[in-house]
Each structure stands twice: as structure tokens, then as C-alpha cells.
Amino acid sequence: MGLEVKNVTKTYGEKTVVDSISFNMQKSGVFGLLGTNGAGKTTTIRMILGIIKKDSGKITWNEKQVERKYVNFGYLPEERGIYPKTKIYDQLMYFAKLKGMNKQDADKSIKYWLKRLQLEEYTYMLAEKLSKGNQQKVQFITAVMHDPELIVLDEPFSGLDPVNTEILKGVMIELINKGKYIIMSSHQMSTIEEFCTELIILNKGKTVLQGNLNEIKNSYKANKIEVETLQNIEEIIKQADLEIIFAKENSYEIKVNSEEQGYNLYNMLAQSNIKVNRFEIKKPSLHDIFIEKVGASK
Amino acid sequence: MKDLITVASFTIKDMIKRKSFIISMIIILVLIVVGFNIPNILNKVKGDSKLGTSKILLVDKENIFEGTLDSLNQGDSLYKFDVLLENLDNEQIKEKVKNGEYDCSLIFTKTETGVTIEYIVESVVSFGEIPKEVLESFSMLYTNVQISKLDLSIEELQSLRTNFEVKVTETDENAASGNSLVTMLLSLALFMGIHFFAFQVSSSITTEKTSRIMETLITSTSPKTIVVGKTIGAGVVGLLQILIIGITAVISAIVFLPEGALNGILDISNVTPIFAIVTVVYFILGYFLFAFLYALTGSTVSKPEDINSANSPIGFIEVAGFYLAYFAMINPSSKINILASILPISSPFSMPFRMMLGTATTSQIITSLIVLIITIILIAKISIKIYSSAILNYGTKLNFKDMIKIYSSKE
Numbered sequence: 001m002g003l004e005v006k007n008v009t010k011t012y013g014e015k016t017v018v019d020s021i022s023f024n025m026q027k028s029g030v031f032g033l034l035g036t037n038g039a040g041k042t043t044t045i046r047m048i049l050g051i052i053k054k055d056s057g058k059i060t061w062n063e064k065q066v067e068r069k070y071v072n073f074g075y076l077p078e079e080r081g082i083y084p085k086t087k088i089y090d091q092l093m094y095f096a097k098l099k100g101m102n103k104q105d106a107d108k109s110i111k112y113w114l115k116r117l118q119l120e121e122y123t124y125m126l127a128e129k130l131s132k133g134n135q136q137k138v139q140f141i142t143a144v145m146h147d148p149e150l151i152v153l154d155e156p157f158s159g160l161d162p163v164n165t166e167i168l169k170g171v172m173i174e175l176i177n178k179g180k181y182i183i184m185s186s187h188q189m190s191t192i193e194e195f196c197t198e199l200i201i202l203n204k205g206k207t208v209l210q211g212n213l214n215e216i217k218n219s220y221k222a223n224k225i226e227v228e229t230l231q232n233i234e235e236i237i238k239q240a241d242l243e244i245i246f247a248k249e250n251s252y253e254i255k256v257n258s259e260e261q262g263y264n265l266y267n268m269l270a271q272s273n274i275k276v277n278r279f280e281i282k283k284p285s286l287h288d289i290f291i292e293k294v295g296a297s298k
Numbered sequence: 299m300k301d302l303i304t305v306a307s308f309t310i311k312d313m314i315k316r317k318s319f320i321i322s323m324i325i326i327l328v329l330i331v332v333g334f335n336i337p338n339i340l341n342k343v344k345g346d347s348k349l350g351t352s353k354i355l356l357v358d359k360e361n362i363f364e365g366t367l368d369s370l371n372q373g374d375s376l377y378k379f380d381v382l383l384e385n386l387d388n389e390q391i392k393e394k395v396k397n398g399e400y401d402c403s404l405i406f407t408k409t410e411t412g413v414t415i416e417y418i419v420e421s422v423v424s425f426g427e428i429p430k431e432v433l434e435s436f437s438m439l440y441t442n443v444q445i446s447k448l449d450l451s452i453e454e455l456q457s458l459r460t461n462f463e464v465k466v467t468e469t470d471e472n473a474a475s476g477n478s479l480v481t482m483l484l485s486l487a488l489f490m491g492i493h494f495f496a497f498q499v500s501s502s503i504t505t506e507k508t509s510r511i512m513e514t515l516i517t518s519t520s521p522k523t524i525v526v527g528k529t530i531g532a533g534v535v536g537l538l539q540i541l542i543i544g545i546t547a548v549i550s551a552i553v554f555l556p557e558g559a560l561n562g563i564l565d566i567s568n569v570t571p572i573f574a575i576v577t578v579v580y581f582i583l584g585y586f587l588f589a590f591l592y593a594l595t596g597s598t599v600s601k602p603e604d605i606n607s608a609n610s611p612i613g614f615i616e617v618a619g620f621y622l623a624y625f626a627m628i629n630p631s632s633k634i635n636i637l638a639s640i641l642p643i644s645s646p647f648s649m650p651f652r653m654m655l656g657t658a659t660t661s662q663i664i665t666s667l668i669v670l671i672i673t674i675i676l677i678a679k680i681s682i683k684i685y686s687s688a689i690l691n692y693g694t695k696l697n698f699k700d701m702i703k704i705y706s707s708k709e
Contacts, residue, residue, distance in 0.1 A: 046513075049517050051513065051516060051517060068517075073517075075513070075514065075517045077510075077513035077514060077517075079510040079513055080510060081506075081509050081510030081511035081512065081513065081514055082509060082510075082511060083312070083506075083509060083511055084509055085312070085316065086312060090308075090311070094304065094308045095514065095518055097300075097301075097304045098301055098304055098305070098515075098518040098519045099518055139514065142514055
């Protein structure tokens with residue numbers, strides 16, 4: 001069971017916007033689709049859902065085409081859209097019916113999701129009267145209210161305030177626990193790191209990195225130490241022959257090439273009786289990996 | 299099918315709940331009711347004898363009409379005559395007109411050459427001259443009084459009162475019959491209705507593009523369902539609106555207009571149930587034809603300000619079709635009628651007209667319907683294909699070349 005994207009290509013005139021990309025999603029969870037602006041993420045999503053036709057390649061869900069008759073899917077597009085002059089309940093009911101729900105189930109689901117996303121008070125309000133963040137949450141409901149097995153979320157957290165981001169993160173965890181297959185495109189690396197198990201990074205339509213997030217991160221050596229002390233330790237860092245990336249009061253970010261260099265510094269601090277509040281040997285974050293990969297390909 | 303009904307019913311609810319729709323509907327209905335009340339309003343405000351029942355005092359002191367003036371009140375008339383034979387002086391009569399008891403007064407005086415009528419009225423400018431038909435009635439009555447004094451036999455009387463009967467023989471077997479005003483009004487109403495409601499489809503699609511809801515929509519149902527569902531929805535609203543307007547107009551005419559006021563102006567004796575059904579069919583088909591064309595243009599723009607320029611070619615085709623039908627109406631027996639009633643852009647406006655005049659043959663009606671239906675299917679197919687690709691275009695307006703490119707592209 002799962003999604004398979006194989007050698008998919010899309011060109012507009014002379015420009016190849018997606019160049020023979022392939023990936024599999026065989027387990028439930030969140031699959032991350034990363035890339036710079038114009039990398040081909042939205043085009044890939046649109047091809048997966050059949051909104052636009054691919055030029056070549058194969059996209060299947062359980063070895064069948066991704067069509068509504070074969071797969072129950074939900075989609076939150078990057079372009080936030082809503083009927084401004086229609087009441088929230090009415091437009092959700094409209095989409096619920098189009099997604100095959102009967103009136104009773106739709107009513108129950110709409111009310112559940114409006115409550116879950118703290119939108120109950122807007123149920124019978126015209127959509128244009130809602131803030132952009134709340135409109136986005138309404139659109140999120142459109143993507144999940146019919147309990148789809150495959151959920152495609154294009155930049156789901158962009159434009160949300162911290163409170164709404166937390167609400168949506170809670171919903172994401174619920175969906176993961178329910179065994180949903182989620183494809184998520186995002187610029188926010190922290191969000192991808194929080195939820196994704198597998199990912200693909202695109203740049204100018206080409207795949208620059210893909211695989212299991214933990215495996216990818218483990219394949220990198222430690223490159224940084226973060227230290228917080230009660231005293232100034234700049235002399236000790238110099239003695240260890242290490243370079244300070246950033247220092248603020250007694251907090252330091254130090255560049256290393258291996259874990260060993262980190263352990264060595266730690267021993268030196270201990271021998272000098274330095275009181276250490278925090279000492280962390282860090283591997284490259286997804287953000288670092290993304291910059292490295294996309295920067296390298298540029 | 300279920301999705302089609304969902305899209306259509308959402309379109310209907312969305313259209314009829316809009317403030318613009320409700321306000322325009324109220325304005326139209328108020329205008330209809332006020333329009334049919336204009337005669338009554340003017341009558342009350344101005345006292346216009348030509349437009350309502352006016353009270354006229356006839357003073358025949360010399361009994362010139364020998365008591366026959368009362369006969370003027372027989373039958374339907376816009377005038378109520380009171381006859382006065384007693385000897386009131388002119389000042390008293392003027393007072394009766396001045397205080398509004400009568401709209402005007404006519405005083406008859408016998409002279410050597412005939413009869414003089416003194417016309418007492420508050421203002422000739424506001425009330426008007428003595429109506430021609432009233433003067434003719436006096437002349438007729440007076441003639442009858444004078445003839446009766448000649449003591450003629452029945453045969454002699456009949457020979458004096460010869461009726462002229464007209465019998466029409468038309469050399470053209472397909473010559474038109476019926477009231478052309480009714481049919482022209484009908485064609486105009488069809489044109490206005492089709493244009494207005496078909497245009498709504500275009501506007502609705504562009505609004506969806508503007509509000510960026512399109513991507514959510516096309517992953518919820520097929521483009522074909524959206525286009526056809528919207529077209530049906532807007533069409534149902536159109537028919538409903540026409541029905542409400544029609545019913546309001548009929549009720550207003552019955553309630554507010556004097557009985558028989560429209561006789562001779564609007565002759566609907568040729569309106570049979572079959573004619574009514576076929577006219578509705580032409581309205582629906584004509585609507586579908588132009589609605590699909592407007593759906594196509596609506597999907598090529600993403601800004602509301604571009605709708606008018608995108609729709610203008612379709613508007614031009616529509617107006618050309620209507621004028622072709624109109625020119626045919628002016629000359630009902632010309633061959634251009636056959637062309638106008640079969641060409642799909644003009645047949646919805648032309649064929650009902652020809653049917654009402656009785657000039658369309660059954661084979662022509664069937665041919666016209668077949669041509670129209672085939673054209674609608676072709677246009678719908680093209681529209682749906684272009685719509686499917688064009689709806690995600692959020693840049694500049696697509697031109698004709700782009701549309702051909704989209705249509706000829708592979709699936």
C-alpha cells in the first residue's frame with residue numbers, strides 16, 4: 001500500500017519544471033517535499049493529484065491512478081482559496097457533499113472540525129469576515145473532514161500565528177497516529193524535522209537529496225558545539241584550536257569537524273573547573289543540509 | 299450526477315442569497331408594479347382623462363340630443379358622463395369643474411349651422427383637448443337623432459348605415475399571422491434573459507478564480523461537472539427570475555389596469571401550449587449555448603476587471619444573432635428567416651417568432667433544434683477542455699491563440 005512516483009517529468013515550453021523525479025511512500029506518516037521557490041514542489045503535488053497532466057512517468061496509489069474513484073484524498077493547496085460571500089458552514093457542506101459525504105455525516109464532521117480548530121463561533125459567518133489564518137484553518141478542514149487516507153498539504157503552516165500553528169501541529173499528530181499518509185511541502189525546516197520521516201529535496205525541478213530523515217542526518221558528522229558557561233572560555237577554545245562561529249556573553253557556537261573535537265573541548269573545560277550549564281555536540285540540522293545541498297547545486 | 303446536482307444547487311443558493319440579486323429583483327418587481335400603476339398614478343396626480351375613468355358633465359339645456367346622451371355610458375368606457383338638462387349658469391358649472399366634482403364640462407348650444415360645444419376645463423394643457431372618440435360619439439348620436447326624424451323605413455335606415463367588412467386573401471401560403479408586437483417583445487425578452495443569465499456563468503467562474511478556490515474545487519469534482527453544474531444552476535435561477543417577473547407582470551396587469559386596456563395592443567391568441575413549451579426549450583438551449591461560451595471566456599481571465607473585455611467577442615456573436623433574427627422579423631416572408639431560425643446563434647431568438655406567426659414548418663423546427671443541440675454539445679466539449687487547463691492560469695488573460703493551443707494539446 002502506498003504512493004509511488006516514478007520518473008515524473010513536466011515541461012512548459014522549453015523549461016523543465018520537474019525533471020524525472022521518483023519517490024515512494026510505503027508507510028503511513030509524513031513525507032516531506034522540500035525545495036526553494038520554483039523548485040517544482042507545487043507542480044509535483046498537482047501532478048500527483050491529477051490537476052495537471054505529467055509529460056512522462058508514472059504516479060500510482062496502490063498501483064492505481066491517483067483519482068477520486070480509487071483513492072480518498074484531501075488537499076490543502078498553496079493558493080489559499082475560499083468563497084468570500086458564502087457562510088463557512090455552507091461552503092464546508094458543499095465540499096463535503098462533493099467528496100461523497102451524506103448530509104448527516106458531513107454535518108457531524110464539520111461541527112467536530114470547527115470545534116477542534118477553535119472556529120465554532122464563525123460557523124454561520126461569511127468567510128470574508130474571517131482573518132487569513134482562520135480562513136486557512138477552514139480550508140484545512142476541507143482537506144481532512146471526509147477522513148481521507150492520503151492528505152496533501154502544500155505549505156500548511158505558512159501565515160499562521162504561533163497559537164494556530166500549535167493547534168494545527170496537534171491535529172497533524174492526531175492524523176499521523178490515525179495512520180494517514182501525509183505529503184507535506186514546507187519552507188519551514190523545523191516543521192519538516194518535527195513530523196517527517198521521509199523526505200525529498202528539489203531544486204530547479206531536480207532531486208538533490210532524498211531518503212529517511214534520521215539516516216540522512218546520521219550520515220553527517222558533527223559540525224557544531226553549543227556551549228553555555230558561567231565564565232568566559234574564549235582562551236580555552238583557542239587552546240583547543242577551534243573556531244568560534246558566534247558568541248554572546250558566555251554562550252558560544254563553535255565549529256568542529258568531528259565529535260572527538262567536542263569531547264576534547266569538554267575535557268578541557270572540566271580540567272579548568274569551568275561551570276558548564278549546557279554542552280551540546282550538534283550534527284547539521286535539516287536547515288543546514290538544505291542550504292548545503294541547494295547551495296551546492298546552485 | 300450527484301455532484302452535478304450539488305454544484306447546481308450550490309450555484310442556485312449562492313446566486314439567490316446575494317444582496318445584489320435580491321436588491322435587483324426587488325427593484326425590477328417594484329418597477330413592474332409601479333409601471334402598471336402609472337395610469338392610475340397619473341390619473342390621480344394630473345387627472346388625465348385619456349388615461350383613466352374621467353367624469354364629464356354634459357349640459358344640454360336645449361335638449362339637442364333628445365335624451366340620448368345617457369346612452370354614452372353603456373359599455374366599457376374611460377369616461378363617465380353625467381347629463382344635465384336643467385338651467386345652470388356657466389359660473390355654477392365652472393365651480394363644479396373647479397372643485398373637482400367633474401374633470402370637465404361640455405355645454406351644447408344649437409346654432410344655425412350646427413352645434414357649438416363650450417369646453418370648460420381647469421387647464422387644457424394638463425387635461426388635454428376633447429378626445430376625438432368623444433366628439434365622434436356626439437356626432438353619431440346627433441346624426442341618429444336627426445335621421446330618426448325623417449321617418450324612414452327599416453330598409454332605408456339600413457341602406458344609410460352600411461357596414462364595411464374586410465375579407466383578407468393572402469397570396470403567400472406561408473404568410474405571417476398574429477401580432478408582431480408580442481413576438482418581437484418575446485424575442486427581445488429571450489435575448490435579454492439568455493444574455494443576462496449566461497453572463498452570470500462567466501462571472502461566477504472568474505469569481506472562483508479570483509478567490510483562488512479553484513484548486514480545491516477541481517480536486518473535489520471534475521471540471522465537466524463544475525461547468526455543467528454551474529450552467530444549470532444559473533439557468534434555473536434565470537428561469538425562476540423570469541417566472542417571478544412574468545407572474546408579477548400578469549397579476550399587476552389584472553389588478554391595476556382597466557379591463558381590456560391591453561386588447562388590441564397585445565394579442566396572445568396565437569399562444570398555444572405547444573408554442574409555449576417550444577419557446578421555453580429554445581430559451582433553455584439558447585441559454586446553454588451562450589452559457590458554455592461565457593464559461594470558456596470566464597476561465598481565461600483571473601481578474602474581475604478583465605471579464606468584460608474577455609466576454610466582448612461572445613457578446614458580439616450574441617448581438618449579431620439577435621439582429622439577424624430582428625431583420626428577419628421586419629420582413630417575415632423573406633428567405634433570411636429560414637437562415638435566422640436555423641443558424642444556432644440566432645435560432646433561439648428567431649424560431650419562436652416564426653412559430654407564432656405560423657411561418658415555420660415542422661421540418662424547419664426539427665432541423666433548427668438538431669443544429670442547435672449539436673452546436674451546444676460541441677461548444678460544451680471545447681469549453682470544458684479549455685476550462686480544465688485555463689482555470690489554473692493566474693497570469694495575463696489567455697488569448698485566442700493560447701486557447702487553440704490548449705484545445706489541440708494532448709490529454
